[in-house]
Amino acid sequence: MPLTRFERLQPERRTALLEAAAEEFGRKGYADASLNRILERAGLSKGVAYYYFEDKEDLFLTVVRSYMDVLDVGFFTRLPESITAESFWPSLAEVYRRAFVRSREIPWAFGVWRAAGELWRNNPTGALAAFADEWVGVVMRLFKRGQSLGVIRADLPDDLLLGWVRAVDDAHDRWVLSHWDELDAEALNAAADRMVDGLQRLVGCRQGEMQ
Secondary structure (H helix, E strand, O other), X not given: OOOHHHHOOOHHHHHHHHHHHHHHHHHHHHHHOOXXXXXXXXXXXXXXXXXXXXXXXXXXXXXXXXXXXHHOOHHHOOOOOOOOHHHHHHHHHHHHHHHHHHHHHOXXXXXXXXXXXXXXHOOOOHHHHHHHHHHHHHHHHHHHHHHHXXXXXXXXXXXXXXXXXXXXXXXXXXXXXXXXXXXXXHHHHHHHHHHHHHHHHHHEOOOOOOO
C-alpha cells in the first residue's frame, strides 16, 4: 500500500505520477519498467518515489488497483447476487466491452491491465504474489458461481480450468494489443464479445448438458 503521505500529495501531482507509471508499466510490463523513467515523465526527483511508496512493487500495485477502478472491472470482485444462468455470460461480456472501450479513452489503461495479467505467468514473489493469488481467488469464485448456475463445466480440475482460461485470455490480449491502433469502439465491442464467446465455448456447459 502507498505510504499515507501519497494520499496527501496534491491531486495534480498524484495524477501525474500515476499516469507516468501507468504509461511505463503499460508499455514495458513490470519487470522491464524503469522507475527513473517514471519519475522523469512525472517531473519528480529520484528520491520522491521512496517518499511515497515502499518500493517499485508498491507503486505498480497502486497503479494497477487505480486503473482497475477506472476500467470498472469490479464485477469480478463483487459478483452480484442477482446474476442468473441467463445473465452470467452476457454480464461478463458487458464487463469486457466496458473495459475495452474505456481503455480506448484512457491512455495506457489496457497495457496496465495486461501487465497485471502477466503476474500469473511470471512466478511473482512478495506483494506481487499476494496480488496474483488474490485474483486467482477472484476468478475461482467466478468459476464456482458459474458452476452452481450450471453455466460452467464442472468436470475439470480447477487448475486445468484456470489454465485454459489464462491461455485464452493471454492470446486474446496479445491480439488486441497488436491491433490496438486499428480498433475503434465498435471493433473493441466485437473483440470483447469474441473473447467471452471463446471462453463460453471452452468452459461453458453445452445446452442440455448436466453437471
